[in-house]
Amino acid sequence: MKTIGYAAGSATSPLAPFDFERRALRPNDVAMEVLYSGVCHSDLHQARNDWGWSQYPLVPGHEIVGRVIAVGSDVKKHAVGDAVAVGCMVDSCQDCDQCRKGLEQLCRKGNVQTYSDTDRFSCEPTSPTYGGYSKHLVAREEFVLRVPEGLDLSKAAPLLCAGITTYSPLRTWGVGPGSRVGVIGLGGLGHMAVKLAAALGADVTAISRTKDKEADALALGADRLLVSSDPEAMAQAASGMDLIIDTVPVKHDINPYLPLLDIDGTLVIVGQIGPLTEPSTVPLLLGRRRIAGSPIGGIAQTQEMLDFCAKTGVLPDVEMIRMDQINAAFARLEKADVRYRFVIDMASLAAPAA
Structure with missing residues (x-):
């Protein structure tokens, strides 16, 4: 052809x-x-x-x-x-x-x-x-x-x-009503992570370096915006999330985000393919926290995601x-x-x- x-x-x-x-x-x-x-x-x-x-x-x-x-x-x-x-x-x-x-x-x-x-x-x-x-x-x-x-x-x-890359970890880590989900970055992946986590019934925190994305984050379905450059706000948010989806597509420092996880919480990297700033093991050991990676989902899960989006109106x-x-x-x-x-x-x- x-x-x-x-x-x-x-x-x-x-x-x-x-x-x-x-x-x-x-x-x-x-x-x-x-x-x-x-x-x-x-x-x-x-x-x-x-x-x-x-x-x-x-x-x-x-x-x-x-x-x-x-x-x-x-x-x-x-x-x-x-x-x-x-x-x-x-x-x-x-x-x-x-x-x-x-x-x-x-x-x-x-x-x-x-x-x-x-x-x-x-x-x-x-x-x-x-x-x-x-x-x-x-x-x-x-x-x-x-x-x-x-x-x-x-x-x-x-x-x-963008849809299946963020839907797959949400499903793998069992996100639903009562789950507390953070999303780092509000680009192509991040905005889908916010929409899908909200549609699954989670409490969603969008995490951004500046406050100017607050209106966008709330419109996408987030419950709040956490400004990562604000030390006081980050300290208040400590141990408040079960799962964080990290959508940043370039090398960056994940250390500021690890204390946001509760005990047994997981930070899942879906954006950057390659090196990160060296992580500290202190918050991992003290809180039994995890750093994980996730690619796309399988074919059956991708079909599930399409059907879910049609049912819930997520686009x-x-x-x-x-x-x-x-x-x-x-x-x-x-x-x-x-x-x-x-x-x-x-x-x-x-x-x-x-």
Whole structure:
């Protein structure tokens, strides 16, 4: 299938139109026209090779909402015309203990990422994966999700990363009514963590360095804003949280936040991939507190999250852009100048040449 997308040719080049071919449908494949693609901070990191494993040409995009246009002969779950979605992974071994438990994100052999990865579980010759900044996508049925009725397609795309990345630890640590949850950072991930924790019935504290985000935090569903640069406020909040979701996507100091946890509390890192300022073990030992990490969720949990959002009306706050505005959007993303997630209207991308 001939298609078109936007790709980075190197770590220093801007994204530009890129013609390429999607694979022919295998029996268990679903082909879709991409309608909307979310812009994740990971897309910027990958385009710039900040993590050191980017493969070029690189077509970003792992927050994908589309419409089925064709299915393979063995596909049972999806039909032409269905509204569907694809997130951060498009394959896994399907056979290890983690895959059998529905934890494909923790596949022992490594899941296949939606872009900047290799289609290594195929019986065909291996090939690179290209993401959702494109007109079409092909993925195996097991990794294509159903978009529930009532979920706004134009806003749903960021749920496939920002949504599940924050929903998964909330569910893993059993958040519900009576839980006390803190959220560090109010960007794309953080605003979803606040919305989802509130929808699950938790008491939610948004944590920010400045007070100017208080109105936004309350509007998102937080019960209060805690200013982390205020020593008195931080001291008063000590031991007041069961779970803290840390969404900051760059190296930072987590030490000020550890005393906020109650005994047996957990700080879960979902934003930064890489080094942190060295943590002190004192609050960990004295309060039996924990530092943990969490990636995305598995396919079943991602479907659960989509259904939950449709039921509760939880959606990200988005700014719609055209495909040709992506480089300007990346520049704004570096400055945290977005409230709270860019979504690309893929109708703005020209159809591929015949």
